[in-house]
Amino acid sequence: MRILIRGGRVIDPAAGLDDLLDLFIEDGKIVRIDKNTGGGRREAGGADTKEPRTGKEAKASRNAESALGVDRVMDATGLVICPGLIDMHVHLRQPGREDKETIASGTMAAARGGFTAVCCMPNTDPVNDTRSVAKFILDTAKREGAVQVYPVGAITKGLKGEELAEIGELFEAGCVAISDDGRPVMNAELMRRAMEYATMFDLPTIQHSEDLHLSGKGVVHEGLVSTELGLRGIPSVSEAVLVARDLLLAESTGARLHIAHVSAAESVRLIREAKARGVRVSCEVTPHHLTLTEDAVRDFDANAKMNPPLRSEADRQALIEGLQDGTIDVIATDHAPHTVQEKEREFDLAPNGVIGLETALAVILTTLVAPGILSLPQAIAKLTSEPARILKLSKERIAEGADADLTIFDLHREWIVDPTTFASKSRNTPFAGRRLTGATVATLVGGKVVWEA
Amino acid sequence: MGLARKDLLGMQELTSDEIRLILDTAESMKEVARRDIKKVPTLRGKTVINLFYEPSTRTRTSFEIAGKWLSADVINISTSASSVTKGESLKDTGLTLQAMYPDIVVIRHPAPGAAVFLATRLAASIINAGDGAHQHPSQALLDLFTIREKIGRLEGMKVAIVGDIAHSRVARSNIQGMQRMGMEVRVAGPRTMLPRFIERLGVEVFTNLERAVAEVDVIMMLRLQTERQQAGLFPSLREYSRLFGLTAERLKAAKPDVLIMHPGPINRGIEIAPDVADGPYSLILNQVENGLAVRMALLYLCAGGGQTSA
Numbered sequence: 001m002r003i004l005i006r007g008g009r010v011i012d013p014a015a016g017l018d019d020l021l022d023l024f025i026e027d028g029k030i031v032r033i034d035k036n037t038g039g040g041r042r043e044a045g046g047a048d049t050k051e052p053r054t055g056k057e058a059k060a061s062r063n064a065e066s067a068l069g070v071d072r073v074m075d076a077t078g079l080v081i082c083p084g085l086i087d088m089h090v091h092l093r094q095p096g097r098e099d100k101e102t103i104a105s106g107t108m109a110a111a112r113g114g115f116t117a118v119c120c121m122p123n124t125d126p127v128n129d130t131r132s133v134a135k136f137i138l139d140t141a142k143r144e145g146a147v148q149v150y151p152v153g154a155i156t157k158g159l160k161g162e163e164l165a166e167i168g169e170l171f172e173a174g175c176v177a178i179s180d181d182g183r184p185v186m187n188a189e190l191m192r193r194a195m196e197y198a199t200m201f202d203l204p205t206i207q208h209s210e211d212l213h214l215s216g217k218g219v220v221h222e223g224l225v226s227t228e229l230g231l232r233g234i235p236s237v238s239e240a241v242l243v244a245r246d247l248l249l250a251e252s253t254g255a256r257l258h259i260a261h262v263s264a265a266e267s268v269r270l271i272r273e274a275k276a277r278g279v280r281v282s283c284e285v286t287p288h289h290l291t292l293t294e295d296a297v298r299d300f301d302a303n304a305k306m307n308p309p310l311r312s313e314a315d316r317q318a319l320i321e322g323l324q325d326g327t328i329d330v331i332a333t334d335h336a337p338h339t340v341q342e343k344e345r346e347f348d349l350a351p352n353g354v355i356g357l358e359t360a361l362a363v364i365l366t367t368l369v370a371p372g373i374l375s376l377p378q379a380i381a382k383l384t385s386e387p388a389r390i391l392k393l394s395k396e397r398i399a400e401g402a403d404a405d406l407t408i409f410d411l412h413r414e415w416i417v418d419p420t421t422f423a424s425k426s427r428n429t430p431f432a433g434r435r436l437t438g439a440t441v442a443t444l445v446g447g448k449v450v451w452e453a
Numbered sequence: 454m455g456l457a458r459k460d461l462l463g464m465q466e467l468t469s470d471e472i473r474l475i476l477d478t479a480e481s482m483k484e485v486a487r488r489d490i491k492k493v494p495t496l497r498g499k500t501v502i503n504l505f506y507e508p509s510t511r512t513r514t515s516f517e518i519a520g521k522w523l524s525a526d527v528i529n530i531s532t533s534a535s536s537v538t539k540g541e542s543l544k545d546t547g548l549t550l551q552a553m554y555p556d557i558v559v560i561r562h563p564a565p566g567a568a569v570f571l572a573t574r575l576a577a578s579i580i581n582a583g584d585g586a587h588q589h590p591s592q593a594l595l596d597l598f599t600i601r602e603k604i605g606r607l608e609g610m611k612v613a614i615v616g617d618i619a620h621s622r623v624a625r626s627n628i629q630g631m632q633r634m635g636m637e638v639r640v641a642g643p644r645t646m647l648p649r650f651i652e653r654l655g656v657e658v659f660t661n662l663e664r665a666v667a668e669v670d671v672i673m674m675l676r677l678q679t680e681r682q683q684a685g686l687f688p689s690l691r692e693y694s695r696l697f698g699l700t701a702e703r704l705k706a707a708k709p710d711v712l713i714m715h716p717g718p719i720n721r722g723i724e725i726a727p728d729v730a731d732g733p734y735s736l737i738l739n740q741v742e743n744g745l746a747v748r749m750a751l752l753y754l755c756a757g758g759g760q761t762s763a
């Protein structure tokens with residue numbers, strides 16, 4: 001299969017690329033990158049892709065294409081092409097909770113959202129704490145997955161926080177990081193040993209930072225809204241206390257620490273200071289923590305219930321600042337599917353988590369790029385080169401000879417979020433009904449179009 | 454004039470006019486309650502379901518009697534809190550209830566937002582009889598009624614609410630209702646029982662009982678849940694009582710005619726001394742009696758009473 005993608009604005013922040021280019025794809029690889037010579041007709045932004053060509057033009061270009069032996073031409077005029085997006089934090093629920101999501105449905109949701117690779121957290125049933133589970137995930141993904149799947153192995157056996165999992169074996173099986181996500185490693189000594197041990201494989205240790213004692217039975221951010229609604233609060237320091245502890249452990253062990261879903265201003269400050277000291281720390285933030293606040297739970301809608309909880313406007317501003325100054329490296333969705341029945345409950349009893357794969361790019365384009373908070377290349381970097389760097393997935397770039405993992409999107413297309421149309425098996429999004437600007441047009445994995453609008 | 458809403462979920466949603474309407478209606482209901490033969494045909498043919506997920510003899514009985522005196526068919530459904538986590542979901546329970554076409558469902562539930570949850574899914578009027586630490590509007594309304602009855606007005610009155618503010622739906626409802634009616638509210642309690650952002654609700658915050666009760670017209674003591682000690686919120690009943698128990702001695706710091714309220718049931722000798730609870734300025738028994746009148750008014754208004762020109 002040979003594909004020519006022509007006329008798109010190609011952006012690869014890692015390569016410093018931002019230009020109108022034609023990409024030739026053959027056998028799953030990008031084989032040629034040409035300066036697009038389509039003239040003014042193919043200016044990025046606003047050109048009408050449906051504009052009829054003159055007969056002469058069309059004939060000339062058809063000739064050129066057949067001369068190259070191209071099977072398919074994709075017209076990307078007015079569209080953006082970037083390295084395939086990587087979501088380094090998702091929950092695919094398989095094995096164990098296939099009613100919420102499967103590797104097939106989750107990766108299809110990823111493809112629709114423009115992601116060509118996802119990292120799945122180990123809190124499945126059984127837990128991904130052995131080679132056999134990691135292998136099951138990778139085999140299933142190879143057979144049924146629409147996009148690449150990189151498993152994250154457990155830090156401790158059964159996520160119990162008691163004994164180290166066989167981290168070396170998980171690494172050999174293909175895990176790209178370790179985490180007990182869903183819960184923190186509360187025992188500081190064990191966390192220290194996990195980090196030390198992981199240095200042998202240079203694996204990042206991903207922490208779900210939360211002091212369970214401080215969180216208690218909290219269900220929302222401890223703030224004005226929890227005070228008004230009488231919902232039990234989770235204070236910001238519940239996160240920051242563990243961030244502080246782990247930064248000290250990372251500093252003393254020299255290990256690579258990655259902090260998942262940062263939500264509190266205090267955490268951003270601590271990470272910023274640690275980075276300045278040279279601590280090997282990276283971190284991520286979710287689209288929902290960047291765009292929503294504690295106010296989203298005012299009507300007790302459990303689709304806004306997550307852990308860490310949506311915090312105050314001041315926290316949100318601190319997250320944006322952290323994203324801008326590079327303290328926060330990555331945007332990841334923490335895609336956490338739950339069934340409608342489970343979410344349609346009293347707020348206290350509903351499970352934590354929201355899905356995000358099919359809205360992330362549009363939410364980021366609408367709320368961060370359009371208002372100029374992040375430039376388009378900056379935003380793309382948070383979704384491509386930065387997670388690739390942390391996880392050492394060097395393949396994600398646009399260059400001759402590179403794998404053709406590509407995302408094509410329209411910066412201007414408007415749509416209204418309707419979760420009933422999602423590929424994910426679950427519907428628990430806080431963005432339902434939102435008007436967003438920016439939409440995935442096509443997703444290519446290994447030169448194959450895995451999803452197309 | 455009637456209520457402009459299907460449900461009564463919390464005090465924050467009521468306007469001062471609506472609160473006045475409820476209190477005025479309760480006044481005429483109180484007159485009914487004092488008759489020899491109390492039954493009036495007002496809600497004949499209407500069905501009221503008391504759906505209680507928490508034991509509360511007081512509130513449930515109050516709603517039950519209120520419904521019966523108004524000639525409604527009252528059905529009590531009690532479910533223990535432990536079955537909430539396991540058994541039938543609130544959504545399914547709601548759908549089952551809907552099939553019986555109730556006119557009013559009175560719900561008490563341990564989870565904040567449970568009444569809101571039901572209100573969006575049922576055609577019946579939902580009256581929130583307490584949802585976790587969120588709201589308990591009928592209690593706040595009976596407290597307002599009792600103060601208005603005793604003093605003659607609400608506007609400009611000063612009240613101190615004392616105790617476990619963080620976990621109290623009574624405190625939350627009263628703060629909102631009292632502020633709406635032009636009262637000034639103070640809260641007092643151990644720092645561990647005052648929510649962190651409580652002052653943003655527009656209340657004055659005290660951790661010293663004497664200072665809190667000085668100059669106020671009403672002191673409202675909250676019931677202490679003794680199990681909060683295990684949660685580390687106070688060291689011992691003895692120390693709590695020493696610092697925050699309302700005794701005759703402590704009352705010397707207050708106005709001589711200050712009114713004392715308590716939503717009950719009382720932990721005698723802990724949050725309030727027996728001689729204070731039974732003293733001349735205690736309104737505790739008035740609160741119970743007025744609870745009936747206020748709940749009759751709520752059932753009447755939620756069933757559409759006052760909507761017509763009558």
Ligand SMILES: [Zn+2]
Pocket residue numbers: 181182183208260261307308
């Ligand atoms: Zn997590």
Ligand SMILES: [Zn+2]
Pocket residue numbers: 089090091121181182334336
């Ligand atoms: Zn997660």
